[in-house]
Amino acid sequence: MLIFVSLLALYVFTLYPSVAPYRDSGDMIASAFTLGVAHPSGYPLYSLAGKIFAVAIPFASVAYRINLMSAVFGAAAVAILALRFRGPGRWAFLALGFSAPFWRLSLVSEMYSLNVFFAAVAAVILAGEIDAKKIAASAFVTGLACGNHLTAVFLAPAVALAAISAAGPARRDIFSASKIALYAALFLLGCSVYVYLPLRALSGADINWGDPSTPERLWRVLTRADYGGLKLHPEESELSWTLSSVAGQVVYYFRLAAERFGAIFLLFAAAGIVSAAVRPSPIGILAVAGFVISGPLFSLLANLPTDKASTPGILEPHFVMPDMFLAVCAWMGAQFALRPRGSGTFKNMPALKISVFAALMLASAGILARTLPDCFYRDDFHAHDYARNVLATAAPESIIYDPDDTTAFATDYRQYVMGLRPDVKKAVYFRTRWGYERLKRRHPDILPPREIVSGRELSAEIINYNKASRMILADLPSKFPSGHAVRPRGIMHEIVPAFAAATKIPPEKYFNFYFMRGVPRRDGSRDFFSSHVVSYYSSALANIGLYYAPPDKNPARARRLYLDALAITGDLSAAWNNLGTLYFASGDYALAAAMFETASRADPANLSSSINAGMSYARAGDVDRAVDVFGAILRKRFNPSAANELGLIYYGRGNYAEAERIFSGVIRVSPSFSAAYYNMGLTLSKTRPSESKKYFDEYERMTRN
Structure with a gap:
């Protein structure tokens, strides 16, 4: 109880006060509050539990109440583990509660703390001797867990391996045909919560991802067919492997684990894994198998690039369950260290127990000290304020076109939960049939009165049908199809010509009435997801600067806007590059080179800044x-x-032979690069004039239009 109360108090003290920028938090809150269908795979049990917390807690905002649910289940998971697995090794679970992924996921409206709670319950059930009743109970719990998040299916093989470890007559009883049928029935009973999805879809839920009202659509939701399938990230994950990539993923996983837990904790965990191999037990097999399957193996299947800054943030929620199993391994390691050897016992057992206790407490204290500064979110209103500012930028009856998940989910909370700005229409998911049907049902007034046959046609018609009468906004200018003039409007971008009111306010003036608590943050610290929200502000300022950059507008104002953007996001490569462009245009080439070099360091993969620096x-x-x-x-x-x-x-140096070699190489490798033909003609005019004409002719042909 002390561990539960202490961790819950810590989590409540650091809890997000409103909707969090973390991944899908806004969608999970809105889906739970409205009893809707969340993004695939639907998460029905989470939605039901979230609704209970939203109704039962009589204080604070709905977002805070559902955030609090995560804190309760996170603290409860640690507490029941520490209650069942006794001895000095129980303090390994305190280290788990202090670890960054576990702590952070206990502060936000996400399904992972509930997921790890079920995994902890399964571990507690399977502790000690295995019998059919325990397997039956764990099968039901695993089914329930799958009703919360389908990654809980990784529990099933771990539970099966633990069951196989049962010895003697118990094994025959456990694996009788009738018992296996019972386990399957109980697992399916737990999974039966998925009936919620078609029931809510058929009842016309406000939030209805995938519209799982038919068996085919339900299957698409369960398999995430419209959301990347097996891929954790639709662009970054690669479903192909080599021996070197496998080794790299495994090394990357354990490097991140070492950063989370430190050497002491991992030494105990390694000892526990060794003990499970030396003296197999059901709980040991469950812990090791659960860790390997839900941890390194899952990360290997996800196969995200190990050199991207976004990868740890994407993987982080999927560390929570394997970290729980790793904590059980650390507990086993402590028990292994305390186990008497031979026929005697340790004479200094009390001192050894104190040493184990002290080591695990030291590990926990170190983890707490490292994690606390990065898990303090009680004043984090980034997503809450961002959603307010997005909707405040929109004129009445505006359309927000193809928003990012961050924008869509945060504004969902404001519209569906808080009941604010229902007039603003989001054109989302229109590249799917169910998304088109949802638009027809919810916003028929933004569609022409005829059937649209393709996603491409729908994308064009939303703009063409509405741009003369409504403001059409996007969070990024690249969202709009080509062929439309776009200009900035605060943190958003609008189609031109747009709704008449759009022309009256200079685009940067919207920042005067935005709520931007914590932007910029004085200590410079910000996690990946908060940084992503904040980047909308800095990127918008940089884009507004581009709007003023032409010499016939206001380059001085553009420069101020670029500097404002950099005050928010100091490593915004685009702003540094744009500053360099201003200085280059004014003839200050040395300062321009410095700006371009800084832009290149901020984004080494973007070669245009390096090229600009060279020029x-x-x-x-x-x-x-x-x-x-x-x-x-x-x-x-x-x-x-x-x-x-x-x-x-x-x-320019007169080294025409080297120039000719380079230009001919460009033409050979990139034959569509027209400038190389002109420059080749110039070079040959100095050495072999008769050969230059064909290159000038080819350049003229390529650039004629």
């Missing part, structure tokens, strides 16, 4: 530095623009 050095007269920059780019990989600029430098 600036060349204009500033530092030709050797320019050669170094272009050479560095080409040593990484071929880039026609960098090679073309390097060729121009050699042409």
Whole structure:
């Protein structure tokens, strides 16, 4: 009880006060409050539990109440583990409660703390001797867990392996045909909560992802067919592996585990894994198998790039369950250390127990000290304020076109839970049949009175049918189809010509009435998801700067806006690059080069900033530095623009042979790069004039239109 109360108090003290920027939090709150169908795989048990907490707790906002549910289940999971697994090793579970993924997922409206609660219940059930009743109970719990999150299916093979470890007559009883049928029936009974999805879809739920009202659509929701399938991230995950990629993923997983827990905890966990191999037991097999299957194996299947800053944030929720099993392994390691050897016992057993206790408490204290600064969210209103600001930017009856999940989910909370700005219509999920049907049902006034046969046609018609009468906004300008003029409007972007009221306020003036608590944050610390929300502000300011950048507008204002963007996000490569462009246009090439170099360091994968830096050095007269920059780019990989600029430098130096070699290489590798033909013609006009004409002719042909 002490552990439960202490952890719950800690979680409540650091709890998000409203909707969190964390992944799908807004969708989970809105789906629970309205008893809707959340994003695939639907999460019916979470929605039902969230609704109970939203109704039963008589204080605070709905978001806070459902956040509190995560805190309760997170603290309860640790408490029941510590209650069942006794001895000095129980303090390994305190380390689990202090670890960053577990702590953070106990503060937000996500399904993972409820998931780990069920995993903890299964571990408690299977502790000690195995019998048919325990397997039956764990089968039902596993089914319920799958009704919360389908990754709980990883419990099933771990439970099966634990059952196989039963010895003697118990094994024959456990594996009789009637008992196996009973386990399957109880598992399916737990999973039967998924009946909620078609029932709510058929009843016209406000939030109805995938519209699982038919068996086919229900299957698509369960398999995440419209949401990436097995992929954790639709663009980043790759469902192909090599021996080196497998090794890299495993090393990456354990490196992150070491960062979370430190050496002491992992030594106990390793000892526990060894003890499970030396003296197999049902709980040992469950813990090791559960860890391996839900941890390293799952991460291997996800196969996210290990060099991307976004990967730890995407994987983090999926560390919670394997970390729980790893904590059970650490408990076993402590028990293994305390086990008497041979026929005697340790004479200094009390001292050894104290040492184990002290070591685990030291590990827990170290984890707490590392994690607390990164899990303090009681003043984090980033998503709450962002949703308010998005809707405040929209004129009455506006359309928000194809918003990011962050934008869609945060505004869902404001519209469906708080009941604010229902007039603003979100054109979402329109690339699917169910999304089109949802639009027809909820917002028929934004669609032409005829049937639309394709997602591409629908995408175009939403804009063409409404742009003369409604404001059409997007959170990123790239969301709009090509062929439409777009201009900034605060943190959003609008189609031009748009709703008449859009022209009256300069785009940056919207920031004057935005709520932006914690932007920028004074200590500079911000997690991945909060940073993502904050980046909408800095990117918008940078885009507004582009709006003013042309010489006939207001370059000085553009510069101020770029600096404002960098005050929010100091490593925003686009803002540094845009500053460099301003200085280049004004003839300050040395300062432009410095800006472009900074942009390149902020985003090394974007070679355009490096190319711009090289061009600036060349204009500033530092030709050797320019050669170094272009050479560095080409040593990484071929880039026609960098090679073309390097060729121009050699042409300017009178080294026509080297210039010809470079331009001919560009033409050979990138035959559609038109500038290389013109520059090749220039070079040959100095050495072999008769051959230059065909290159000038080809350049004219390529650029005629």
